[in-house]
Amino acid sequence: MTQAAFPKLLRSQIAFDLARTIRDGFDKHYRLFRQTSRQAKQHFERGAWADAQQAARARIDFYDQRVQECVQSLEDEYEPSDLTDEVWRELKLHYIGMLSDHKQPELAETFFNSVCCNILHRRYFHNEFIFVRPVVSTDYIETAELRPTYRVYYPATDGLHFTLKRIITNFQLEAKFADLTRDVEQVEARLRQLYGDASMEPNHQFQVLSSLFFRNKGAYIVGKSINGNRVYPFVVPILHNSRGELVLDTVLFDPEQIAILFSFTRAYFLVDMEVPSAYVQFLRSLMPRKPRSEIYTILGLQKQGKALFYRDYMQHLKHSSDLFDIAPGIRGLVMLVFALPSFPYVFKVIKDFYPPPKETTRALVKQKYLLVKHHDRVGRMADTLEYSNVAFPRSRFSEALLAELRQHAPSQIEYDGDQIVIRHLYIERRMVPLNMWLSSAGSEQELEHGVLEYGNAIKELVAANIFPGDMLYKNFGVTRHQRVVFYDYDEIEYITDCHFRAIPAPRNEEEEMASEPWYPIGRHDVFPEQFGSFLLGDPKIRKHFMKHHADLLTPEYWQSRKQRIQDGVVEDVFPYPQQIRFYQQHPSDIPAVTPPPFMETLENE
Numbered sequence: 001m002t003q004a005a006f007p008k009l010l011r012s013q014i015a016f017d018l019a020r021t022i023r024d025g026f027d028k029h030y031r032l033f034r035q036t037s038r039q040a041k042q043h044f045e046r047g048a049w050a051d052a053q054q055a056a057r058a059r060i061d062f063y064d065q066r067v068q069e070c071v072q073s074l075e076d077e078y079e080p081s082d083l084t085d086e087v088w089r090e091l092k093l094h095y096i097g098m099l100s101d102h103k104q105p106e107l108a109e110t111f112f113n114s115v116c117c118n119i120l121h122r123r124y125f126h127n128e129f130i131f132v133r134p135v136v137s138t139d140y141i142e143t144a145e146l147r148p149t150y151r152v153y154y155p156a157t158d159g160l161h162f163t164l165k166r167i168i169t170n171f172q173l174e175a176k177f178a179d180l181t182r183d184v185e186q187v188e189a190r191l192r193q194l195y196g197d198a199s200m201e202p203n204h205q206f207q208v209l210s211s212l213f214f215r216n217k218g219a220y221i222v223g224k225s226i227n228g229n230r231v232y233p234f235v236v237p238i239l240h241n242s243r244g245e246l247v248l249d250t251v252l253f254d255p256e257q258i259a260i261l262f263s264f265t266r267a268y269f270l271v272d273m274e275v276p277s278a279y280v281q282f283l284r285s286l287m288p289r290k291p292r293s294e295i296y297t298i299l300g301l302q303k304q305g306k307a308l309f310y311r312d313y314m315q316h317l318k319h320s321s322d323l324f325d326i327a328p329g330i331r332g333l334v335m336l337v338f339a340l341p342s343f344p345y346v347f348k349v350i351k352d353f354y355p356p357p358k359e360t361t362r363a364l365v366k367q368k369y370l371l372v373k374h375h376d377r378v379g380r381m382a383d384t385l386e387y388s389n390v391a392f393p394r395s396r397f398s399e400a401l402l403a404e405l406r407q408h409a410p411s412q413i414e415y416d417g418d419q420i421v422i423r424h425l426y427i428e429r430r431m432v433p434l435n436m437w438l439s440s441a442g443s444e445q446e447l448e449h450g451v452l453e454y455g456n457a458i459k460e461l462v463a464a465n466i467f468p469g470d471m472l473y474k475n476f477g478v479t480r481h482q483r484v485v486f487y488d489y490d491e492i493e494y495i496t497d498c499h500f501r502a503i504p505a506p507r508n509e510e511e512e513m514a515s516e517p518w519y520p521i522g523r524h525d526v527f528p529e530q531f532g533s534f535l536l537g538d539p540k541i542r543k544h545f546m547k548h549h550a551d552l553l554t555p556e557y558w559q560s561r562k563q564r565i566q567d568g569v570v571e572d573v574f575p576y577p578q579q580i581r582f583y584q585q586h587p588s589d590i591p592a593v594t595p596p597p598f599m600e601t602l603e604n605e
């Protein structure tokens with residue numbers, strides 16, 4: 001804001017009232033958000049998995065619902081002529097004043113932006129009216145409630161075993177542990193292994209976030225152990241065993257495994273946080289490479305993640321000079337995908353026309369992407385950020401990309417001076433397309449890893465009731481952790497909507513020789529026996545596929561998985577390798593559903 005524009009006195013009653021309405025709108029949003037996050041504890045204690053899934057899904061829409069409500073009440077209350085530039089300017093200043101002692105000021109600022117952007121058209125929009133960058137600091141915000149953001153424990157005073165037990169019992173889970181002493185001994189043993197022969201320094205302590213992280217059928221304790229100048233992040237997953245009792249399933253120390261737990265390919269956690277910025281700061285100390293935007297997102301605060309991502313992106317754009325170009329790999333029939341080589345994300349625009357055999361529409365594609373946003377992504381589908389009207393400097397687009405956009409998505413582009421505005425796009429993490437990854441695999445072992453991961457990805461998607469539709473390698477990507485993830489959503493279906501059929505035996509020679517299928521095929525019919533003909537042309541890939549995933553080529557596999565889903569079984573999907581789980585030492589405590597062997601990673605062999 002320029003000096004000249006800065007009002008000396010705040011005198012607009014309308015601005016004050018507007019600011020209060022927006023702040024109240026945000027407070028209502030966050031109250032409901034926290035309520036759902038808090039209820040996750042009860043769902044976990046009762047093992048009410050369907051309720052937990054339902055609540056997690058519903059929470060995703062809370063933000064937009066509250067923004068709409070707020071916009072509606074402002075539109076009902078005020079005439080557009082009331083909202084002069086003077087009022088807009090004062091509105092922001094009043095709002096800042098109202099946030100000085102707020103516990104979630106950064107989220108409240110984003111909410112303000114969402115409401116205001118809904119009211120103002122982009123063209124009439126002044127950056128000085130909204131929070132282009134944060135104004136109210138999130139540093140050192142203390143909780144007002146009794147529970148601090150994290151608790152500190154000193155094992156030197158109380159003993160390691162007792163301290164670990166205390167950490168767990170402090171969460172006051174209202175469900176019985178099968179044998180907490182035994183599980184704590186396991187954690188203790190691994191911790192001692194980790195410390196090796198390091199002596200315990202005077203500052204030796206555990207810092208543990210006060211709220212549990214809930215997702216699917218797990219609750220996670222998140223903390224770090226500090227000894228001298230060493231910091232060891234740790235996560236302890238708590239699960240139900242087959243008798244419905246609680247067990248500590250393992251302890252994760254490996255930063256890579258912890259990063260995978262918080263990956264952009266998974267559903268959001270439910271965590272009861274009074275001061276979310278303090279949680280983000282703590283988590284960043286465990287995962288310094290993860291951008292704050294992704295941490296907010298995985299905590300379910302996806303609009304904050306989106307706002308921060310955009311700021312990071314704008315800054316990157318200013319400090320780089322390379323050109324946006326078409327993403328490497330096979331072009332999509334439905335999506336036009338481009339990327340900036342220096343930036344680890346891709347931009348996806350829905351094309352205007354789709355050649356056969358694609359039978360879809362823009363609305364249908366959006367619906368499929370929305371489905372993925374709300375679904376449990378089980379570590380196998382990339383999360384996407386959806387944006388409208390994104391302006392790019394035209395000079396940063398390659399000629400080839402501009403030509404492709406003009407040819408395939410003319411309805412989506414608009415020129416505005418030096419800018420090219422794209423009306424609608426998705427942004428997602430960039431990966432190496434699996435087809436490219438497989439063809440450049442340096443060794444037999446690498447190739448096997450790729451094929452094994454590919455089949456595991458499909459099987460975990462199936463467990464989550466997702467049929468990918470198009471399973472060609474080009475529709476999967478490989479992450480920097482060498483995990484295979486699906487990213488082409490336009491043909492996705494629920495497994496429970498598909499009919500998995502065996503190819504009928506020909507009844508005569510004519511049928512046997514027919515080049516086209518002679519039997520009728522319904523819209524949702526799937527013939528797994530045919531998958532091999534388009535996936536397994538390369539004998540080297542075939543060899544590894546048949547070793548690990550031959551079952552995927554049988555209708556029986558798909559039918560049995562579908563049956564389990566219809567029977568209401570919510571499968572376990574472990575966001576860490578099987579071989580680090582404690583239960584392997586306690587076979588009697590195998591969790592409710594035995595993990596199918598396909599979840600095993602290559603290192604297990």
Ligand SMILES: Nc1ncnc2c1ncn2[C@@H]1O[C@H](COP(=O)(O)OP(=O)(O)OP(=O)(O)O)[C@@H](O)[C@H]1O
Pocket residue numbers: 327328329330331332333334335336337346382428429430431432433470474475477487488489490
């Ligand atoms: N996240 C990503 N990281 C890297 N490359 C990607 C990513 N998403 C898409 N691509 C590239 O863009 C291409 C097209 O993307 P996508 O599969 O989403 O489009 P599509 O039009 O739905 O494809 P199809 O024609 O198979 O339906 C991919 O084959 C890949 O080369």
